[in-house]
Amino acid sequence: GEDVEQSLFLSVREGDSSVINCTYTDSSSTYLYWYKQEPGAGLQLLTYIFSNMDMKQDQRLTVLLNKKDKHLSLRIADTQTGDSAIYFCAESPSGGSYIPTFGRGTSLIVHP
Amino acid sequence: DAGVIQSPRHEVTEMGQEVTLRCKPISGHNSLFWYRQTMMRGLELLIYFNNNVPIDDSGMPEDRFSAKMPNASFSTLKIQPSEPRDSAVYFCASSFPGTGLDEQYFGPGTRLTVT
Numbered sequence: 364g365e366d367v368e369q370s371l372f373l374s375v376r377e378g379d380s381s382v383i384n385c386t387y388t389d390s391s392s393t394y395l396y397w398y399k400q401e402p403g404a405g406l407q408l409l410t411y412i413f414s415n416m417d418m419k420q421d422q423r424l425t426v427l428l429n430k431k432d433k434h435l436s437l438r439i440a441d442t443q444t445g446d447s448a449i450y451f452c453a454e455s456p457s458g459g460s461y462i463p464t465f466g467r468g469t470s471l472i473v474h475p
Numbered sequence: 476d477a478g479v480i481q482s483p484r485h486e487v488t489e490m491g492q493e494v495t496l497r498c499k500p501i502s503g504h505n506s507l508f509w510y511r512q513t514m515m516r517g518l519e520l521l522i523y524f525n526n527n528v529p530i531d532d533s534g535m536p537e538d539r540f541s542a543k544m545p546n547a548s549f550s551t552l553k554i555q556p557s558e559p560r561d562s563a564v565y566f567c568a569s570s571f572p573g574t575g576l577d578e579q580y581f582g583p584g585t586r587l588t589v590t
Contacts, residue, residue: 394576405479405566405581406518451518455577462508462531463579467517 367466369452374472381439383469385452388433392454395428396463397437400449409450410437439471447473479582481567487588493555496585499548500569508579509542509552510566518566524550525572557589 369385387395393414398406412419412426412435419426425438439446449470453463480499488494500507508523522532524544532542539558544550554561564586568579 396578398579403583405568405583406579407581408578411576411578462520462523463577465518 367452367454367464369466369469371467372470372472374474375442377442377444377473377475379442381437381442381446381471381473383437383439383450383452383471385435385437385466386433387435387452387454387464389454389464390430390433394455395426395435396451396453396455397424397426397435398451398453398465400451400468402448406451442471442473444473444475447471479567479569479580481565481582481585483585484583485586485588487590488557489590490558491556492589493553494557494561494587494589496552496565496567496587498550498552498567498582500550500567501580502548504569504571504580505547506570506572507544507550508568508570509550510568510581512564512566512584513562521552554587557587559589562587562589 366388375381394411396411397409399409400406410421410424410426412428423440427436449468451468452466455463482497506525509521511519511521521534522542523530527544540554542552564584566581566584568581570579
């Protein structure tokens, strides 16, 4: 079955870049997502990438996709304290199912 | 739109009591999902509905858990009887699949504490 793996914690200094990594198993995924969960709130779609793309940039966010290695990363430039949250990697499985598979989430801690 | 609405936001109950969590999906969305989030297990999909019909409830942990969706704008998740290990944050999410992106819209969650 599908499986999405990501590290549980990442600590960075304010102003530095953050890189959150994710690996997945379904090679036929159509979309790969990054969701953000702020404290006390539900998950919210942050960005996504279509499987035929290698990179997507959106302001401070850069998503890189390596389909050969089934590796997805999210880079946040100039990380701010407001970026402190849990970041979930997710994939849309193959076969027409629309139920994304979520990773465990990476807690990003930004300290001054 | 107000987004996905869940109630209550917090629930504290004693072991053995019945707990009912409520969800109102975004108008026009035809898929609804119930998730449970804990530190130990992360985010678990419990059940999802499509056009008010339960499609997959394989994630429901035990018979003590049940979910209904009587109409397109309302769903409940019931735990009877509740146990301390049911303590978690329960999220409801809705989506309108078939557009390709299949973004899920999450509610704010219900934090359940069973003592």
